[in-house]
Amino acid sequence: MDYKDFENCGLKKALTMLSGKWKPMILHYLFYHGEFRFNDLWRSMPRVSKKVLADHLRQMESKGIIKRRETNGFPPEVNYALTEKGKSLGPILAALEKFGNN
Amino acid sequence: MDYKDFENCGLKKALTMLSGKWKPMILHYLFYHGEFRFNDLWRSMPRVSKKVLADHLRQMESKGIIKRRETNGFPPEVNYALTEKGKSLGPILAALEKFGNN
DNA sequence: AAACAAAGTTACCTAAAAGTAACCTTCTTG
DNA sequence: CAAGAAGGTTACTTTTAGGTAACTTTGTTT
Numbered sequence: 001m002d003y004k005d006f007e008n009c010g011l012k013k014a015l016t017m018l019s020g021k022w023k024p025m026i027l028h029y030l031f032y033h034g035e036f037r038f039n040d041l042w043r044s045m046p047r048v049s050k051k052v053l054a055d056h057l058r059q060m061e062s063k064g065i066i067k068r069r070e071t072n073g074f075p076p077e078v079n080y081a082l083t084e085k086g087k088s089l090g091p092i093l094a095a096l097e098k099f100g101n102n
Numbered sequence: 103m104d105y106k107d108f109e110n111c112g113l114k115k116a117l118t119m120l121s122g123k124w125k126p127m128i129l130h131y132l133f134y135h136g137e138f139r140f141n142d143l144w145r146s147m148p149r150v151s152k153k154v155l156a157d158h159l160r161q162m163e164s165k166g167i168i169k170r171r172e173t174n175g176f177p178p179e180v181n182y183a184l185t186e187k188g189k190s191l192g193p194i195l196a197a198l199e200k201f202g203n204n
Numbered sequence: 205a206a207a208c209a210a211a212g213t214t215a216c217c218t219a220a221a222a223g224t225a226a227c228c229t230t231c232t233t234g
Numbered sequence: 235c236a237a238g239a240a241g242g243t244t245a246c247t248t249t250t251a252g253g254t255a256a257c258t259t260t261g262t263t264t
Contacts, residue, residue, distance in 0.1 A: 006126075006127050006130075009126065009127075009130065009199070009202070010198070010199035010200060010201070010202030010203035011126045011129070011130060011195055011198055011199040011202055012126040012127070012202070013202035013203070014198040014199065014201050014202030015117075015120055015121065015125075015126050015198065015202075017202070018117055019117065019121040020221085020222095021221080021222070022222095023117075024108075024111065024113045024114040024117050025108050025111075025114070027113070028108075028111065028113060037240085037241090038240075038241055038242075039239085039240060039241070039242095042241095047223095048222090048223090049222070049223050049224070049225095050241085050242065050243090051222080051223075051224085051242090051243080051244090052221080052222055052223070053242095054241085054242060054243080055221090055222090070241095074230075074231050074232070074239095074240090075230090075231075075232080075238095075239055075240045075241090076229095076230075076231085076239090076240050076241060076242095077240075077241090078240080078241060078242090085204075088201065089201065091197070092194065092197045092198060092201060093113055095193070095194045095197070096112070096113055096116040096117065096194060097111070097112040097113040097116065098112060099112070099116050099190065099191065099194060100111070100112030100113055100114070100115035100116030100117075100119070101112035101115070102187075122251085122252095123251080123252070124252095139210085139211090140210075140211055140212075141209090141210060141211070141212095144211090149253095150252090150253090151252070151253050151254070151255095152211085152212065152213090153212090153213080153214090153252080153253075153254085154251080154252055154253070155212095156211085156212060156213080157251090157252090172211095176209090176210090176260075176261050176262065177208095177209050177210045177211090177260090177261080177262080178209090178210050178211060178212095178259095178260075178261090179210075179211090180210080180211060180212090
């Protein structure tokens with residue numbers, strides 16, 4: 001590994017996708033509840049700001065981990081769910097959780 | 103999961119241990135080269151400051167992922183290596199690396 | 205005696221991440 | 235026709251992470 005190319009390392013990319021104050025909680029919620037709506041998630045996480053939650057969701061969407069789906073009824077409804085790629089994180093996150101609990 | 107207890111979640115704890123700008127690179131170095139000395143690592147990572155490198159190493163040591171060993175000869179020599187717990191991250195990091203490369 | 209080496213530490217400074225409160229748009233209901 | 239709800243955005247402030255350069259300590263080499 002040439003260290004000037006380290007930004008392209010898969011480990012670095014994966015950990016960057018998962019780092020963010022609220023991402024573990026979002027992922028936990030997704031694996032536990034399946035999909036959710038923006039405000040439902042937000043209300044269940046009382047200490048996160050809408051701004052940061054929206055940022056985190058956008059980042060995760062841009063990495064292909066979650067997908068956003070708008071229904072055009074009223075009131076507007078936006079659902080977030082894991083993509084297939086996101087679901088493939090399942091075993092890894094389970095292993096991390098186990099590791100973190102020692 | 104009660105969200106006010108989320109700080110104690112294993113996933114959160116694990117990801118916190120692994121997050122830090124240079125930790126993926128340190129781990130990569132450890133798994134690839136085995137142990138190293140402070141300045142050897144530092145010289146191979148020209149863009150990290152000694153302060154941050156020392157901080158990262160201290161955090162990882164405090165989590166039991168790496169161990170620090172001083173020899174009392176001269177010049178002083180400090181070696182860092184993975185602990186057994188650290189080695190147990192191997193398969194997880196390999197899976198993350200694969201995931202990160204899609 | 206001066207210079208150097210290892211493994212840091214210290215006192216600052218800058219950049220990035222997160223938080224706050226107010227606001228916006230489109231429709232619905234009272 | 236005012237209020238409210240969903241799903242955000244905006245401008246601004248605070249907090250945390252990371253960076254810089256100089257310095258320290260103990261001993262060795264020149």
